[in-house]
Amino acid sequence: AKHLLGIAHLAPDEITAILDLAEHYAAMNRSGEKHGEALRGLTQVNMFFENSTRTQASFELAGKRLGADVMNMAMQASSIKKGETLLDTALTLNAMHPDLLVVRHPHSGAVDLLAQKVNCAVLNAGDGRHEHPTQALLDALTIRRHKGRLHRLTVAICGDVAHSRVARSNILLLNRMEARVRLVGPPTLVPSAFRDLGCEVTHDMAEGLKDADVVMMLRLQRERMDGGFIPSEREYFHRYGLDAEKLSLARPDAIVMHPGPMNRGVEIDSATADDPSRSVITEQVEMGVAVRMAAMDLLAQNLKAERAACV
Numbered sequence: 571a572k573h574l575l576g577i578a579h580l581a582p583d584e585i586t587a588i589l590d591l592a593e594h595y596a597a598m599n600r601s602g603e604k605h606g607e608a609l610r611g612l613t614q615v616n617m618f619f620e621n622s623t624r625t626q627a628s629f630e631l632a633g634k635r636l637g638a639d640v641m642n643m644a645m646q647a648s649s650i651k652k653g654e655t656l657l658d659t660a661l662t663l664n665a666m667h668p669d670l671l672v673v674r675h676p677h678s679g680a681v682d683l684l685a686q687k688v689n690c691a692v693l694n695a696g697d698g699r700h701e702h703p704t705q706a707l708l709d710a711l712t713i714r715r716h717k718g719r720l721h722r723l724t725v726a727i728c729g730d731v732a733h734s735r736v737a738r739s740n741i742l743l744l745n746r747m748e749a750r751v752r753l754v755g756p757p758t759l760v761p762s763a764f765r766d767l768g769c770e771v772t773h774d775m776a777e778g779l780k781d782a783d784v785v786m787m788l789r790l791q792r793e794r795m796d797g798g799f800i801p802s803e804r805e806y807f808h809r810y811g812l813d814a815e816k817l818s819l820a821r822p823d824a825i826v827m828h829p830g831p832m833n834r835g836v837e838i839d840s841a842t843a844d845d846p847s848r849s850v851i852t853e854q855v856e857m858g859v860a861v862r863m864a865a866m867d868l869l870a871q872n873l874k875a876e877r878a879a880c881v
């Protein structure tokens with residue numbers, strides 16, 4: 571493939587290839603071994619139109635560890651603020667001949683649109699409530715490292731599924747890899763229509779967590795709630811927040827995940843988030859660098875092959 575726009579475009583063997591290469595980069599990152607030069611001579615531009623800590627930092631580190639020239643566009647200080655459109659911004663950068671464009675945008679579909687207008691490889695770093703493919707890949711890698719597989723695992727994705735691109739990409743990936751996906755949360759945030767994506771839906775945490783191998787908690791994404799239903803935090807935590815008592819309903823070896831950023835005391839309590847015997851939240855961040863290295867390495871290989879064929 572030329573781009574990484576969503577899990578929807580990836581076949582199971584492509585997902586496995588990214589995870590296998592990421593596993594290799596994860597080992598190198600841990601040992602401090604020198605990295606390859608997979609992106610040497612290539613220019614990576616990061617364009618984040620929405621706030622980010624994990625995704626932006628890990629894409630930057632991933633590019634630098636593989637030898638790319640990395641430029642972070644300060645979108646708040648760009649000519650977007652003078653009314654320039656996303657497409658004109660993309661065409662302007664395209665004229666400078668980048669090789670890899672990493673884009674986060676608040677509107678679903680904006681990254682796909684941009685990919686049609688530029689000559690380089692585009693990686694989706696999260697678009698609206700549509701997809702966040704590298705997050706789902708790093709989640710899958712973390713699960714695989716702990717459980718040895720993805721197929722036939724029961725993964726409970728809990729909380730604000732309706733507004734979550736992380737949930738959507740995870741649902742697509744886990745279904746494709748034959749895991750069993752259970753969505754858990756209030757009806758306003760987990761509508762029954764999600765059953766059409768091949769998931770179980772329940773509005774009861776006890777039912778949702780029963781025998782789960784993986785418990786993935788999601789933040790309430792108030793920025794995408796458009797003034798609609800916003801639950802009271804106290805009531806929400808009481809019914810849907812993860813604590814030791816609710817976690818005891820899952821399998822005794824169930825791992826706890828969260829894509830971050832967390833709202834402690836709302837969707838998860840601190841004792842559970844910081845429990846080293848159950849929580850893999852910091853390992854997810856660590857795997858984020860490895861997965862982004864693998865994704866950019868594989869796209870760069872395709873880019874080089876395409877260019878060689880044109881000579």
Ligand code: CP
Pocket residue numbers: 621622623624625626696705829830831
């Ligand atoms: N998980 C995630 O996308 O975090 P950031 O918004 O900090 O990048």
